[in-house]
Amino acid sequence: MLRAVGPPMKTLAVVTPSYGPDAGHFGDLHRSVLRCTPPETVHHVIVPRPDLPLFAPYAGPRCRVWSVDELLPRRYVQVPRTGIWVNARRPWPPVRGWVMQQIVKIAASAAMDTDVVLVADSDVVLLRPVTAARALVGGRVALHRLEGGVHAGMPRHLLWHRVARDLLRLPPPPGPPLPDYMSPLTFWQPATVRKLQERLRESTGRHWIEAFGSRLHVSEFMLYGVFVDEVLSATEGRPPSDTSICHKTPDESPMDLRTALDFAGRVGPEAIGMLISSKSGTPPEVRQAAIRRGMEVAAQTS
Numbered sequence: 395m396l397r398a399v400g401p402p403m404k405t406l407a408v409v410t411p412s413y414g415p416d417a418g419h420f421g422d423l424h425r426s427v428l429r430c431t432p433p434e435t436v437h438h439v440i441v442p443r444p445d446l447p448l449f450a451p452y453a454g455p456r457c458r459v460w461s462v463d464e465l466l467p468r469r470y471v472q473v474p475r476t477g478i479w480v481n482a483r484r485p486w487p488p489v490r491g492w493v494m495q496q497i498v499k500i501a502a503s504a505a506m507d508t509d510v511v512l513v514a515d516s517d518v519v520l521l522r523p524v525t526a527a528r529a530l531v532g533g534r535v536a537l538h539r540l541e542g543g544v545h546a547g548m549p550r551h552l553l554w555h556r557v558a559r560d561l562l563r564l565p566p567p568p569g570p571p572l573p574d575y576m577s578p579l580t581f582w583q584p585a586t587v588r589k590l591q592e593r594l595r596e597s598t599g600r601h602w603i604e605a606f607g608s609r610l611h612v613s614e615f616m617l618y619g620v621f622v623d624e625v626l627s628a629t630e631g632r633p634p635s636d637t638s639i640c641h642k643t644p645d646e647s648p649m650d651l652r653t654a655l656d657f658a659g660r661v662g663p664e665a666i667g668m669l670i671s672s673k674s675g676t677p678p679e680v681r682q683a684a685i686r687r688g689m690e691v692a693a694q695t696s
Contacts, residue, residue: 405508406526408437411495414445416516419672422685424452426520430666431512438506440465440498442472442491462494465501467603481604489607496614497603504587510535515578517672518640519685521692524666528639529581536581536636537622538615543574551576554613558620561605561612563597575619579640579667582618590621638664641688648675651683658687663695 408427412420420439427437436456441449443461453459463470469482470489477491489497503511510529514520529535544551551574555567594602606612623632641661649657654676661668668688670681 404526406431406435406510406512406524407506407508408435408512408514409440409499409502409506410437410514410516411440411499411502412445412449412516413441413491413495414448416672417445417448418678419517420449421452422519422681423514423516424457426667427514428456430520430523432525438502440502442477460498460502462498465498465505467601470603479607481607484604487608487610490610493607493609493612496612497606500587500591500606500614500618501603503582503584504591506584508584510581510583513580513582514667515669518579518667518669519688520667521641521661521688522666522696528666531634531636534633535583537619537633538575538577538580538637538639539619539623539635540574540637541635542571544570544572546570550611551613551616553611554616555620557609557612558617559624561594561598561609561617562621562625564620564624573619573623575615576613577615577637577640578642578669580615581639586622586626587618589626590618593621593625636664638662639666640669641665641667642669643671646671646674648677649680649684651680654680654684655687658684659691661688661691661695665692 408431410420410423424437427435436458438458438460439449439452440460440462443463446459446461449459463472470479471482472479473488479489479494499513503513509526512524544555552570552572555572559565559567591602594605598605643657649670654670658668670676670684
C-alpha cells in the first residue's frame, strides 16, 4: 500500500465509548493501547455515570475516563435505570443508549486537540505499533470506505445512508451498491468532525446533538463517511480508502478454540488491530488464546 510523505501527522488519541458489560473487553483493549501506541497517546473512554467505578481503575496519565454527561449540554438527562436520555427542552423523541453512544463518540473526537483519533470499539485489541502517521495513505488521511459494500439486501445500511444524506441536506442516494463506511476501528480527524458538527447546525438549524439524536435510525460512521466523500470532497477532493487496519469476521458467530486460532492466524500484514465481537458469545479463554495468537502473527510479520 502506498504510504507517501504528506503533511506531518504527529499526535494521536484513542477514543472508545463503552459501558459496564464491556468493561472486561475494554481492559484488553486498553492494555494493547499502552503497548502499541506512543507514550504520549491518551486513551479516552466514555461511559455512563453508573459505570464509572468499573472503569476508574484504568484512569491515569494515559487513560481519561469520561462520563457521558460530561460531553453533553446540561439539558440532556438520563432516565433513571434505563439507557434512555431526554432533552429537557424537547423531550420527544428520547435518545436511545445506542444513539447516545454515537453522539459521545462524535463529541469526544471533536474535543481532541490531536491530529487524528483512532476510534476503537471496546472489543477490539491492537496488535501492532501505531502512530498518527499510520492514518496516511498517499500523503492524506485515509477514510474507511468499502466501495460497493452496501447492497440491496442490507436495509439498515441503506436507511443509514438515507438518514445521513437527509441530515446533511444532500439529494437521496442513487441506490445500491453504495460505499460502506462502518468499522470497529478507524481513523477520524478531529478537525473534520468539527466541520461535520457545523454542517449539521447549518443544514438542520438545530444543535448538532439535537439533529442527530432526533433520528431513531442513524449511523455516525455513515454520516462521517458521506460528509467526507460528498461535502468536503468538493473542495478537498475524495480521500483514499484504507480498509485494512482491522482484522475481523463477517459475522458474529461464536468461536471455538480451533476456529479462533485459525482466525487469528490470518491477521493481514497491514492490520493494526483485531475484533472478536463481544456479541459473539466466544468464551473468554478462547478469546484470550486468539489475542495471543494474533499478537504472535503480528510480531512475525511486522
